[in-house]
Structures are given as C-alpha cells and as structure tokens.
Amino acid sequence: MLNLAVILRESAESRPDAPAVMHDGGTITYAELDARSDAVAAALTARGIGPGVAVALQLPNIPAFPTAFYGILKAGGVVVPMNVLLRAPEIAHQLRDSGAKSFITWAGVAAEAAKGAAEAGLPEPYVVDGSIDELTVPVTEPFPLCSREPGDTAAIVYTSGTTGLPKGAELTHFQMYMNADIPGRIFAIEPDDVVLTVLPLFHVYGMSSAMNLGIRFGAALSLVPRFTPEKVLATIERDRATIFDGVPTMFGALLAHAGEHDYDTSSLRVCVSGGDAIPAHLLDAFEERFGVPILEGYGMTETASTITFNPGPDDRRAYSVGKPVWGVQVQVWDAAGRRLPPGREHIGELVTRGYNAMRGYHGQPAATAEAYDRGWLRTGDLGYADEDGFLYIVDRKKELIIRGGYNVYPREVEEVLYRHPGVLEAAVVGVPDERLGQEVKAIIVRRPGHTPSEREIVDYCRDRVAAYKYPRLVEFRDVLPLSSTGKVLKKDLA
Known part of the structure; x- marks a missing residue:
C-alpha cells in the first residue's frame, strides 16, 4: 500500500505544532492541515468519492489547495489539477476527458467553471471562497488513508496543449512520492526550511517540487497566489523563506526589482530553476546580487516533474540541468533512434525511462504508444551530455x-x-x-x-x-x- 497523502500524515505525527502553511492570513500547523484534509476526505467519501474516482481541483495557491489535494487522496480519489485561467470549453474538455465526478473551484473563476461543468454534464462545482470549511465533515479521529497501490494513479495532470488538445498524464502515487523525496534529499531540505511557493500548485512543477517536497520533509510552505516581484520579495522577508523555486522569467523580474528596492533576502540558502533553460547571464547576475546558488533541473509533466537535477550547491555544474536523478536514465538519440556519444557536437533528442515516466495519457492509448520508443519516453527536447554525464538543454525539438x-x-x-x-x-x-x-x-x-x-x-x-x-x-x-x-x-x- 502507498497513498501519497501519507507524507502529510507522517509529518503531522512527527511535527504537529510546526508550521505547514504560511499565508497572508496567518499560519496553519501540520496537525491543523492534516485534520482539515481529513474533514475534506470524510465529506468526499460521504458524497461517493472512493478509490480511483477523479476529482477536479481548480484553485490558486491558497491554503484550500493542499487541504483539498490531500483530502482527495486520503479518500482514494484521483486529483485532476486545473489551471485557474482556463475558459469554459477548456474546462469542459478536461472534466470530460478525465472522467471527473466532482469539481472544486475558486470563487474568482466560478462563473466560467460553472459553464464548463454544465457543458461537461457535471453538477454545479463546489466553490471555495477563501475557506473550504463547507466541504468538510467533522471528524474526531484521524481519517484512515484509503488503501492504494504504488502503481495506482494519484493525479491526472494535463499538458500545456501546444499541439492539439491537452492530454492528461497519469502519475502514480509512487512516482509522485519519489519526485518529492529524491530532489529534496539532493539539496538537503530540512524541517526548518521555508519553501516560497509561488509556482502554481495546479502545475506539476509547483505540485511536486514545492508542495509535495516541502510536505514530505515537514518544511513550511509560504504560499503566494500570484507572482509579482514585489510580493515575492516581501514574502521572503516576512516568512524568512530559505528555498525559492521559480522559472527564468521570475528570476529576471526579481533581479530587476531588487535593484531598485531594499528587501532582506538573507534567509535564502538555495534557489531552484526549472520549466525552461535559464540564460547564463541571468544565473550569474542573480547569484551575484542575492548571494545564493541556483540549482537548475529539468523535467516535464509526463515525468511527474523531475528527470535531472544538479547534485547540490557544492557539486553543481553551472548552466547544465544536472544529471539524471536516482532511478532515472537519460540518453541522447539521433533522428534514427541511435544513442549519441557525449559532446557539444552531438546534439539529439533526450529520452528517459525510470520510475518517473507516466503510466500513459488518460484514455489515449495511441498517443501513449507514440510517446514511447522501445520503452523510452521521448521528451521532445534537444540537448547533449558532457563527458561527466551532465546534461545541457539546447532547445525544444519543435522550436x-x-x-x-x-x-x-x-x-x-x-x-x-x-x-x-x-x-x-x-x-x-x-x-x-x-x-x-x-x-x-x-x-x-x-x-x-x-x-x-x-x-x-x-x-x-x-x-x-x-x-x-x-x-x-x-x-x-x-x-x-x-x-x-x-x-x-x-x-x-x-
């Protein structure tokens, strides 16, 4: 048995009074977050949500997101995280395609969500307006985690849909657990760390590399619902954040804003960049200004986030995306599917295999078969390896x-x-x-x-x-x- 929600239960049992979530409205302890998600799980169970039933979750980075996320998992459900910017036809597609039986959305997008739900033939969505208390059933005992197998689907996460309609990648409990555990060990996250969480939690990067990672190790999540450089820098100062996960455009905006304002960011000890290759000049300038290393990694929705990561602040190779994480293999192939040797002159498509590769695209066996070649997942990214095994991303194949x-x-x-x-x-x-x-x-x-x-x-x-x-x-x-x-x-x- 392995239910991903165990990461919250274990941290709550070992650090009940430690902060789990920091936000503009205050702090939620691990005991409180565990109990709140228990109450959501009890309510969902009473509504017929059980093993393998999909529940769509469309919320920004507010405390209700982790509360509902782990509540759905505790009930045995499958989380279908959805972008809060989707329009009604896009919402309807993901609801229909995932087979979601219930839909939790945010008050800020409730009108569009209701139209999408109606188009998909679902009842009115449950609307969260700050608190999720109405979608709860009081519990007096810890909710028993629904028994799930490591290979069971924990989440269906939709791709960006750059070609055709978005596809739902099925990610398992084991994959998502490992994608929280392994990267956290690489940069030695500690329970006293505070993870600045501005990456959208409905995206696999924020979900795996910020939320699940932080909860797995009992650290605090400092939630920021929307990125602005002013808000992020002020929150780092307020919550004494020690870890910041971002994408290159965020680092650029923070660097530009920090040059004109004075914030205390001395608490930061490590930053993580992913989602896209960070320009070398930006990495250098940010590290010089803030005095903190940026560890670059690489992953995709179909791999539950992480494929490669730099080995740590002392062993990294700047400008590379690091090496394959434990249990994951990566090769560079030419157009004929032959493995290329190391060297900048040998650029090809990166392919990967390991525990991190998705079960497949939900309900799309043909698309799943097309994504794999002899057991290797084709990433669509072009790059090369150096003699020491560090990987460098050159570009997207389609770009x-x-x-x-x-x-x-x-x-x-x-x-x-x-x-x-x-x-x-x-x-x-x-x-x-x-x-x-x-x-x-x-x-x-x-x-x-x-x-x-x-x-x-x-x-x-x-x-x-x-x-x-x-x-x-x-x-x-x-x-x-x-x-x-x-x-x-x-x-x-x-």
Whole structure:
C-alpha cells in the first residue's frame, strides 16, 4: 500500500505544532492541515468519492489547495489539477476527458467553471471562497488513508496543449512520492526550511517540487497566489523563506526589482530553476546580487516533474540541468533512434525511462504508444551530455529553426541577445520564408532607458554568431506572452 497523502500524515505525527502553511492570513500547523484534509476526505467519501474516482481541483495557491489535494487522496480519489485561467470549453474538455465526478473551484473563476461543468454534464462545482470549511465533515479521529497501490494513479495532470488538445498524464502515487523525496534529499531540505511557493500548485512543477517536497520533509510552505516581484520579495522577508523555486522569467523580474528596492533576502540558502533553460547571464547576475546558488533541473509533466537535477550547491555544474536523478536514465538519440556519444557536437533528442515516466495519457492509448520508443519516453527536447554525464538543454525539438538547410537553435541566439545592454527579454522564433524555408526572427522587450534599433540588434548578433544564425527580422514589444508558470509562449509568437 502507498497513498501519497501519507507524507502529510507522517509529518503531522512527527511535527504537529510546526508550521505547514504560511499565508497572508496567518499560519496553519501540520496537525491543523492534516485534520482539515481529513474533514475534506470524510465529506468526499460521504458524497461517493472512493478509490480511483477523479476529482477536479481548480484553485490558486491558497491554503484550500493542499487541504483539498490531500483530502482527495486520503479518500482514494484521483486529483485532476486545473489551471485557474482556463475558459469554459477548456474546462469542459478536461472534466470530460478525465472522467471527473466532482469539481472544486475558486470563487474568482466560478462563473466560467460553472459553464464548463454544465457543458461537461457535471453538477454545479463546489466553490471555495477563501475557506473550504463547507466541504468538510467533522471528524474526531484521524481519517484512515484509503488503501492504494504504488502503481495506482494519484493525479491526472494535463499538458500545456501546444499541439492539439491537452492530454492528461497519469502519475502514480509512487512516482509522485519519489519526485518529492529524491530532489529534496539532493539539496538537503530540512524541517526548518521555508519553501516560497509561488509556482502554481495546479502545475506539476509547483505540485511536486514545492508542495509535495516541502510536505514530505515537514518544511513550511509560504504560499503566494500570484507572482509579482514585489510580493515575492516581501514574502521572503516576512516568512524568512530559505528555498525559492521559480522559472527564468521570475528570476529576471526579481533581479530587476531588487535593484531598485531594499528587501532582506538573507534567509535564502538555495534557489531552484526549472520549466525552461535559464540564460547564463541571468544565473550569474542573480547569484551575484542575492548571494545564493541556483540549482537548475529539468523535467516535464509526463515525468511527474523531475528527470535531472544538479547534485547540490557544492557539486553543481553551472548552466547544465544536472544529471539524471536516482532511478532515472537519460540518453541522447539521433533522428534514427541511435544513442549519441557525449559532446557539444552531438546534439539529439533526450529520452528517459525510470520510475518517473507516466503510466500513459488518460484514455489515449495511441498517443501513449507514440510517446514511447522501445520503452523510452521521448521528451521532445534537444540537448547533449558532457563527458561527466551532465546534461545541457539546447532547445525544444519543435522550436528548432531550419534555415536554408542549417539548424538554428533559438536558445543559442537568445543567449547572445540577452548580453546586449538594451535587451530586457528576448525570444527567437522561425517564420516562414519562400526561399529558405524559415527565417530567424527576434522578438525583444527593450530595457527601460534603452532604445536599440532593429539594425543595431541585427549587427550585434551578426558579429557574434555564424551567418546563418543571426536574426534578419526584429520586432519590439512591450511584453512577451507568458504561460501561467511564466514560460514564454513561443507558439503565440511564431
């Protein structure tokens, strides 16, 4: 038997009075969080939610999220986390596709959620407005964890849907437990740590690498519902946060804001970057300004989060995404599916296998079969390994630009652009070209106080990369489109 909710029960038994959740409204202890989730589990059980029944959960980073998340698991249910920004047709698709029988949503999106539920043929969703107390049944004894097998599905997490409709990756209790346990051991998380939790908990990165990881080791979660640099820096100061998990755009925004304001961030001891490759200049500048290392890792929804991670502050290799974590294998394959040797000149697709690989896409055996090749999960990411086994991500396979028969990796050009003093943010995409097939285009957000021209940007890149790589097209924008986790949406730019 293994029910992922055991991580909360064990921490509550060993540290009942320790803080589990810090938020703007106060602090919730481990004993309180365990009891509140017990009450949710009892209510769900009374409503017919039992082993294997899917429950959709659409909440921001508020205390009700971990309360409901572990309550659903305790009842034996399957959590279907949903983005709070989804529109009614998207909500309906995920509800239908997952087979959810119940739906918990947030008051801030209740109207859209109700439309989606109606379209999917579900009853009115339960609406959380700050507290989840109404979805509880008082309990006097600890709720007995529903018996689940390690290979049973704990969550169905939907992909970003960059191609076609989002697919639901089935992640098991064992996978999610290991993806909390192994990374936490790598950077030696302690019960006294405070994990600044601003990554959306409905996303696998925030769910596994912040929430489950923190709860597994009895640390405190400092919840921030929405990212702004001011709010994050102020919360680090208020709660004395020691660990910050983020994506590159968050680190860039924090760095820019901290230069103009004074916050006490001396409590931070380690930062974790994932979700996208962090530009080298940003990593260096952030570490110099804040005096704290950034450990870069790599993962995907289909692997319950983590595939690789840097070995720790003392053994990391800057600019790499580290090595495969315990129990996970990674290889680099060429287009014919042959393993490539180490070296920057041997770029190919990363494939992985191990306990972390999903059971499959829910209800989509054909898509599941397509995702695997001889037992290896194809990531769709291009990279290479060095002689010591450290991995480096070059780009997404689908974002590769083929200009006149030459491969152009957007990230390589972006790294050059970020070194220009007038560039705040940059994204490089391929656009159709009748003669060359694709042309290289740079979309840039200027740094305040700087006004680089298109010609200046083109000339700057031409002096620093091969002739076939530099952008011939340049567009300036006020902002770049971002996903809910802060990743640049290149599909909206191409």
